[in-house]
Amino acid sequence: MNSKESIMGLVAVGLSHKTAPVEIRERLTIPADQLAEALDRLSTMKELSESVILSTCNRVEIYARPRADRSRALAAARRFFQGLYQYPGLNEALYHFDAHSAVEHLFRVAAGLDSMVVGETEILGQVKSAYLTSQAHGSTGKITNVLFQRALFVGKQVRSKTFISEGASSVGSIAVQLAEKIFGPLNKHRILLLGAGEMAEVTARHLLSQKAGQIVILNRTFDRAAALAKQLNGVAGSMDRLEDELLLADIVICSTSADKPVLSKALVEPVMKVRRGRSLYFVDIAVPRNVDPAVNGIDNVYLYNIDDLKSLVEENMARRKGEVARAEALVTGLAAEFYEWIRATLEGKTKALRHKS
Amino acid sequence: MELYFFWGAFAAYTVAMSLFIGYAITRRELLAQVAKKGLVFAVICHGVSLIIRTTIARAMPQHSWYVPWSNWFESFSFFAAVIVVEYLIIQRKHEIPILGAFVTPLAFISMVVAIHSPFGTQIPNLPPALQSYWMAIHVPVMFISYAAFANAFGIGIAYLLQEYQIKSRKPSHLMFRLPALDDLDNMIYRVIWTAFPILTLGVLLGARWAYDAWGRYWGWDPKETWALVTWLTYLIYLQMRLIAGWRGRKTAYLSLLGFVVVIGTYIGVNYLSPLHAFLSNGGK
Numbered sequence: 001m002n003s004k005e006s007i008m009g010l011v012a013v014g015l016s017h018k019t020a021p022v023e024i025r026e027r028l029t030i031p032a033d034q035l036a037e038a039l040d041r042l043s044t045m046k047e048l049s050e051s052v053i054l055s056t057c058n059r060v061e062i063y064a065r066p067r068a069d070r071s072r073a074l075a076a077a078r079r080f081f082q083g084l085y086q087y088p089g090l091n092e093a094l095y096h097f098d099a100h101s102a103v104e105h106l107f108r109v110a111a112g113l114d115s116m117v118v119g120e121t122e123i124l125g126q127v128k129s130a131y132l133t134s135q136a137h138g139s140t141g142k143i144t145n146v147l148f149q150r151a152l153f154v155g156k157q158v159r160s161k162t163f164i165s166e167g168a169s170s171v172g173s174i175a176v177q178l179a180e181k182i183f184g185p186l187n188k189h190r191i192l193l194l195g196a197g198e199m200a201e202v203t204a205r206h207l208l209s210q211k212a213g214q215i216v217i218l219n220r221t222f223d224r225a226a227a228l229a230k231q232l233n234g235v236a237g238s239m240d241r242l243e244d245e246l247l248l249a250d251i252v253i254c255s256t257s258a259d260k261p262v263l264s265k266a267l268v269e270p271v272m273k274v275r276r277g278r279s280l281y282f283v284d285i286a287v288p289r290n291v292d293p294a295v296n297g298i299d300n301v302y303l304y305n306i307d308d309l310k311s312l313v314e315e316n317m318a319r320r321k322g323e324v325a326r327a328e329a330l331v332t333g334l335a336a337e338f339y340e341w342i343r344a345t346l347e348g349k350t351k352a353l354r355h356k357s
Numbered sequence: 358m359e360l361y362f363f364w365g366a367f368a369a370y371t372v373a374m375s376l377f378i379g380y381a382i383t384r385r386e387l388l389a390q391v392a393k394k395g396l397v398f399a400v401i402c403h404g405v406s407l408i409i410r411t412t413i414a415r416a417m418p419q420h421s422w423y424v425p426w427s428n429w430f431e432s433f434s435f436f437a438a439v440i441v442v443e444y445l446i447i448q449r450k451h452e453i454p455i456l457g458a459f460v461t462p463l464a465f466i467s468m469v470v471a472i473h474s475p476f477g478t479q480i481p482n483l484p485p486a487l488q489s490y491w492m493a494i495h496v497p498v499m500f501i502s503y504a505a506f507a508n509a510f511g512i513g514i515a516y517l518l519q520e521y522q523i524k525s526r527k528p529s530h531l532m533f534r535l536p537a538l539d540d541l542d543n544m545i546y547r548v549i550w551t552a553f554p555i556l557t558l559g560v561l562l563g564a565r566w567a568y569d570a571w572g573r574y575w576g577w578d579p580k581e582t583w584a585l586v587t588w589l590t591y592l593i594y595l596q597m598r599l600i601a602g603w604r605g606r607k608t609a610y611l612s613l614l615g616f617v618v619v620i621g622t623y624i625g626v627n628y629l630s631p632l633h634a635f636l637s638n639g640g641k
């Protein structure tokens with residue numbers, strides 16, 4: 001019985017944003033091009049058989065099957081981390097799970113419950129590519145194959161059954177969602193960046209990922225504008241083109257360091273007359289603000305400043321957090337079911353996994 | 358017998374409306390799917406009831422020109438059916454089921470008004486002025502335009518709600534379910550742009566009928582005057598939108614105002630015009 005118990009085990013060892021600061025994580029992260037080598041190193045460890053490495057900027061984890069004894073497998077996995085980067089606190093930063101709790105941990109990770117931003121969806125893709133890399137490398141086996149496919153299923157299931165991934169989780173993405181609720185599809189719309197700050201760039205990138213049309217960057221110093229324009233595949237100009245560009249733009253992202261509003265009601269009102277009521281959306285992420293709040297009072301002009309956007313993000317995050325308990329319960333149930341499946345499979349019985357619930 | 362189908366249609370409208378509103382609140386796709394099917398079923402039921410009613414009436418010798426939109430009950434019931442048919446056409450084009458939550462209540466209200474007809478639900482004895490083939494031409498043309506304006510009204514309400522949400526800078530979850538402002542604005546415009554020529558045609562046909570019935574094209578009877586006011590309201594909408602460059606909230610308000618005038622022309626004027634008091638059964 002005891003030997004069987006150890007065979008059917010599964011171990012997970014790793015560290016994440018919850019246990020290690022970024023200075024440590026960045027040293028341990030295994031870049032994609034070095035994963036094969038790391039998997040090779042794992043396969044030379046005789047304590048482990050099947051293994052998958054999940055390495056993102058927020059976590060580095062190994063999922064493996066012990067070849068014989070569970071505690072020796074755990075020790076081997078820890079040794080692997082020490083081989084990556086030696087530092088005094090490493091042992092404390094590393095957590096480990098085995099058997100049932102390892103399954104549950106992976107499912108929680110896939111569901112975004114262990115993420116820095118609860119419910120974020122990027123992790124699901126990262127779990128998938130970690131699995132596919134290990135599989136292509138020949139490191140996965142009977143248990144890990146089904147485990148990871150199941151984890152991806154659980155990740156999707158939890159997101160569709162709960163509101164854990166609902167609503168934008170960043171200022172950039174909420175700004176884009178609002179744009180889509182004003183204009184509809186953004187593919188023909190023109191973005192104007194006032195100021196070439198980092199936040200403006202992030203928001204612009206979000207918009208470009210929604211296939212927004214042309215992008216124009218105006219900045220006090222033309223060189224900065226030109227440099228960013230090159231990166232974003234846009235057009236650069238100097239601030240004296242402001243009024244002309246306001247006539248053409250649909251979305252204006254303001255992030256200049258001006259200490260007084262650059263855009264006043266007196267400036268925007270005549271612009272709207274010429275635009276014949278075409279909607280104009282200002283995203284003012286500058287502090288102090290670039291756009292006079294009175295501008296929001298003009299018909300067909302919509303103005304959101306950094307605080308408006310932040311409070312919307314906070315609302316979304318609060319709603320997500322409110323869903324955590326439901327999501328956890330779902331994960332626990334699915335993990336228990338899966339663990340029963342492993343047990344049955346190893347005992348030679350057949351048991352079906354439900355794909356709908 | 359046709360009333361069974363009528364009540365079936367009424368029940369299905371009620372269910373479809375509730376499901377659309379449920380969908381708007383919960384965003385469960387399934388509700389929208391069922392609501393759309395329910396609405397189609399309701400219109401078919403309604404159509405069958407109208408066909409049976411017409412068949413029964415035409416079997417009577419005094420009703421050789423009978424069409425099923427001759428009195429209060431029939432006209433509101435028919436109005437509801439046309440609103441829904443036009444909504445289904447818009448729905449096919451745009452696939453935005455949440456608009457059902459704004460349009461189906463108008464059809465529902467029209468059905469309720471029909472049911473509460475002060476003159477009952479029986480097949481009416483038509484006054485001589487209505488025993489004419491114009492009845493089969495002028496009235497449906499008017500209804501097609503009126504029902505389109507009802508749809509524009511529903512979409513206008515959705516626009517104003519969405520505009521308020523976004524302007525407030527504290528949008529609730531409803532914002533993510535409603536379509537984009539520019540899309541709603543364009544839909545209202547396209548509906549009115551399509552309905553306006555139909556309204557124009559309806560008014561012209563009415564004038565032609567007036568010539569046959571009363572010997573003059575235009576007599577500044579309250580109904581005629583109000584029809585002109587309706588026509589002018591939508592003309593102003595189109596002129597503001599196309600020439601003055603109005604968009605968004607102001608034009609949405611105009612589309613609401615237009616429909617209020619339609620309702621005034623449709624119902625209110627019956628009590629003012631002795632010639633057009635068909636709904637109140639006084640038309641001679």
